[in-house]
Amino acid sequence: MRAAIIGTGYVGLPTGTGFAELGNDVVCIDKLTEKIDMLNDGKITIFEEGLEELYQKNRRAGRLKFSSDIAQIEGADVVIIAVGTPTHPVTKEADLSCLFEAAEELAVYLKKYTVVALKSTVPVCTGAEVERIISKKNPSADFDLVSIPEFLREGFAVYDFFNPDRIVIGTDSARAIAVLNRLYAPFSPKTPILITTRNSAELIKYASNAFLAMKILYINEISNFCEKCGAKIEEVAKGMGLDSRIGSKFLKPGPGYGGSCFPKDTLALTKMAKRYNVSLHLTDTAIEKNEERKLDMAHRIADIMGAQSATAAILGLTYKSGTDDVRQSPAIDICKELLRLGISLRVYDPKGMQNAEEQLKDQVYYAADPYDAAANADALVILTEWDEFAELDFNRIRDLMQSAKIVDFRNILNSRQVEGFLYHRLGCGVHPCSLVNS
Numbered sequence: 552m553r554a555a556i557i558g559t560g561y562v563g564l565p566t567g568t569g570f571a572e573l574g575n576d577v578v579c580i581d582k583l584t585e586k587i588d589m590l591n592d593g594k595i596t597i598f599e600e601g602l603e604e605l606y607q608k609n610r611r612a613g614r615l616k617f618s619s620d621i622a623q624i625e626g627a628d629v630v631i632i633a634v635g636t637p638t639h640p641v642t643k644e645a646d647l648s649c650l651f652e653a654a655e656e657l658a659v660y661l662k663k664y665t666v667v668a669l670k671s672t673v674p675v676c677t678g679a680e681v682e683r684i685i686s687k688k689n690p691s692a693d694f695d696l697v698s699i700p701e702f703l704r705e706g707f708a709v710y711d712f713f714n715p716d717r718i719v720i721g722t723d724s725a726r727a728i729a730v731l732n733r734l735y736a737p738f739s740p741k742t743p744i745l746i747t748t749r750n751s752a753e754l755i756k757y758a759s760n761a762f763l764a765m766k767i768l769y770i771n772e773i774s775n776f777c778e779k780c781g782a783k784i785e786e787v788a789k790g791m792g793l794d795s796r797i798g799s800k801f802l803k804p805g806p807g808y809g810g811s812c813f814p815k816d817t818l819a820l821t822k823m824a825k826r827y828n829v830s831l832h833l834t835d836t837a838i839e840k841n842e843e844r845k846l847d848m849a850h851r852i853a854d855i856m857g858a859q860s861a862t863a864a865i866l867g868l869t870y871k872s873g874t875d876d877v878r879q880s881p882a883i884d885i886c887k888e889l890l891r892l893g894i895s896l897r898v899y900d901p902k903g904m905q906n907a908e909e910q911l912k913d914q915v916y917y918a919a920d921p922y923d924a925a926a927n928a929d930a931l932v933i934l935t936e937w938d939e940f941a942e943l944d945f946n947r948i949r950d951l952m953q954s955a956k957i958v959d960f961r962n963i964l965n966s967r968q969v970e971g972f973l974y975h976r977l978g979c980g981v982h983p984c985s986l987v988n989s
């Protein structure tokens with residue numbers, strides 16, 4: 552089949568590459584010409600495990616092409632829109648301007664029956680609005696506007712493309728379903744394909760993300776309680792997760808949720824509901840508590856460090872491991888608060904340095920590696936769960952530091968590694984483990 556992807560970012564590039572790998576002819580389109588030039592030159596634009604190899608292979612095979620010219624969608628059986636839908640700076644709703652712009656631009660190139668599929672995360676009824684925009688611009692266009700929300704996890708985008716938990720197709724058009732069944736045929740019968748109304752498909756995405764965000768907040772709350780009552784969060788989470796109604800995922804305490812999806816999608820969901828005079832109290836509380844969590848983490852670090860003119864070595868800037876994405880990363884917010892409190896920062900991340908620099912500018916020292924970050928620091932603070940941080944030579948780190956303190960907000964270190972340090976982790980009761988070796 553011929554597929555066109557509009558928006559070649561964290562979703563569009565793995566999606567386009569995945570469909571090319573499945574034997575389709577794919578063109579990935581983006582309005583950023585520099586991005587397209589890089590991709591045409593064989594330089595991948597994002598880090599995702601396993602993506603580069605597939606991208607190079609399919610590009611060389613001629614099944615995966617890149618263009619900044621939207622006219623290239625002409626002749627596609629399916630046009631998938633995966634442009635960004637960030638938080639609008641004023642209304643805090645999903646900003647749909649890029650999406651509407653793409654719909655306006657693509658309309659005139661629909662010259663045969665085409666399925667136009669929205670993969671961007673969009674509020675309920677956006678599909679209907681995009682349908683109107685296209686029909687107005689090109690009244691003779693023969694198309695169906697379908698919602699196919701995306702559930703991939705950054706860091707696992709390639710794995711998730713080939714192994715999705717479910718595929719949701721929101722449409723009542725039998726013709727569109729037939730086309731998408733062909734596109735998704737390689738996933739069947741392993742993956743459930745759920746056909747819903749377009750509105751339901753749009754809401755499934757938001758409802759799922761808000762639920763996961765709340766799960767993270769819940770375990771963080773229980774983790775706080777563990778610290779006071781002497782329980783251990785890992786044991787509590789394990790005991791909870793073995794209940795099949797709960798499940799073990801998203802039960803790790805951390806410095807708050809982040810990334811390009813949960814913060815913006817929880818906000819967009821509550822704003823959307825308000826338009827229907829519905830209050831989503833749990834989601835509202837989640838948003839508020841997550842902001843508090845990040846500030847609380849920064850103040851904990853400051854308290855542990857004591858002196859105002861202290862220096863912290865920050866390990867991890869991305870919102871989770873396996874990605875170079877720092878959008879809405881708790882680590883970045885924590886860094887900003889620490890800077891506001893007068894603490895100097897020496898920061899390191901295996902993949903996110905370049906993106907972090909755009910946010911933290913010249914206010915921090917960008918270290919060459921974790922040891923460089925630790926040099927003369929008063930505390931080592933782990934904010935992202937990169938495996939390599941658990942493999943460091945902690946004797947060397949201790950010798951380099953001014954003061955042997957570790958703050959581990961991802962709970963990735965064990966008691967042997969932190970011997971000789973004053974060690975703080977999340978969700979471990981005051982006695983005996985929150986102040987190991989103190």
Ligand SMILES: NC(=O)c1ccc[n+]([C@@H]2O[C@H](COP(=O)([O-])OP(=O)(O)OC[C@H]3O[C@@H](n4cnc5c(N)ncnc54)[C@H](O)[C@@H]3O)[C@@H](O)[C@H]2O)c1
Pocket residue numbers: 557558559560561562563580581582583586633634635636649650652653670671672673701702703704705811812
């Ligand atoms: N990142 C994730 O993990 C994830 C997961 C599921 C769903 N989503 C949703 O998918 C959508 C895309 O997210 P992303 O993280 O890939 O965003 P992104 O910012 O990485 O990529 C979006 C791309 O769209 C391009 N673009 C914008 N307007 C365009 C236009 N008119 N024509 C052509 N290109 C245009 C941008 O230049 C950018 O490269 C969002 O709605 C997001 O909520 C993201």
